[in-house]
Amino acid sequence: SGAVLIRGVIAAQQAHLVGTRVANFGEIITGKNGIVTMTAGKDVYLAAADSPAGSPHVYVQVSGATAGASGASAAAAQDGAGVVNVGKIVAPEGVVRLGAGDVYAAGIFNRGQIQALSVTMDAGASTALVSGSIDATNATGKGGDVTITGNQVGVMGAHIDASGATGGGTVRVGGDFHGAAGTPTAQITGVTADATITANATGHGDGGRVAVWSD
Numbered sequence: 001s002g003a004v005l006i007r008g009v010i011a012a013q014q015a016h017l018v019g020t021r022v023a024n025f026g027e028i029i030t031g032k033n034g035i036v037t038m039t040a041g042k043d044v045y046l047a048a049a050d051s052p053a054g055s056p057h058v059y060v061q062v063s064g065a066t067a068g069a070s071g072a073s074a075a076a077a078q079d080g081a082g083v084v085n086v087g088k089i090v091a092p093e094g095v096v097r098l099g100a101g102d103v104y105a106a107g108i109f110n111r112g113q114i115q116a117l118s119v120t121m122d123a124g125a126s127t128a129l130v131s132g133s134i135d136a137t138n139a140t141g142k143g144g145d146v147t148i149t150g151n152q153v154g155v156m157g158a159h160i161d162a163s164g165a166t167g168g169g170t171v172r173v174g175g176d177f178h179g180a181a182g183t184p185t186a187q188i189t190g191v192t193a194d195a196t197i198t199a200n201a202t203g204h205g206d207g208g209r210v211a212v213w214s215d
Helices: 072-076
Strands: 003-006 009-011 014-019 021-024 027-029 035-040 043-047 057-061 083-085 088-100 108-110 113-122 127-130 133-135 145-149 152-155 159-161 170-173 188-191 196-198 209-212
Touching (some): 003 014, 014 021, 021 035, 035 083, 088 108, 108 113, 113 127, 127 145, 196 209
Parallel strands (some): 003 021, 014 035, 027 088, 035 088, 108 127, 113 133, 113 145, 133 159, 145 170, 152 188, 159 196, 170 209
Antiparallel strands (some): 043 057
């Protein structure tokens, strides 16, 4: 029922941080095919992955206001965000999932570094604000997958890279192509001029897919 604040180092094959507010100022590091989830809400459900490389399912339910932050956790909740990452998350060839309920001013605020083959930020009916870097590159195979969704999505000077040696991956910002079903769509999506979104084939194969969408 409280806030989770990380300032040191977590080293584990899986790391699941759950609270009414969750913030990482330190480092979260897994081995190959690791899984990291950061989830904020009143009721949080984490479904077990089928395999170490499997994608965990995160369900966040919020009914009414969540507990307010105080002290150090208030500083972590930048602009009222439910999930904050200003540190480093490294899950080589693994999965990173950030999810927040709908009562936060900004569901997700990321200006740190994230490295994983699959990165999802789902702010629900709140706002996802992304700067820093998201590295979903693959030096030996196809690039990874990055999906950022919320009612409003902002990519502010961020560097998002889903390039791969044998083909580019997929990046979805605010929704899929033409608002295709299956991916939540944003009402407003903003990408600043100094941001970069890349899904190149760095060795051979086809370039990847980049979608920036709002309703």
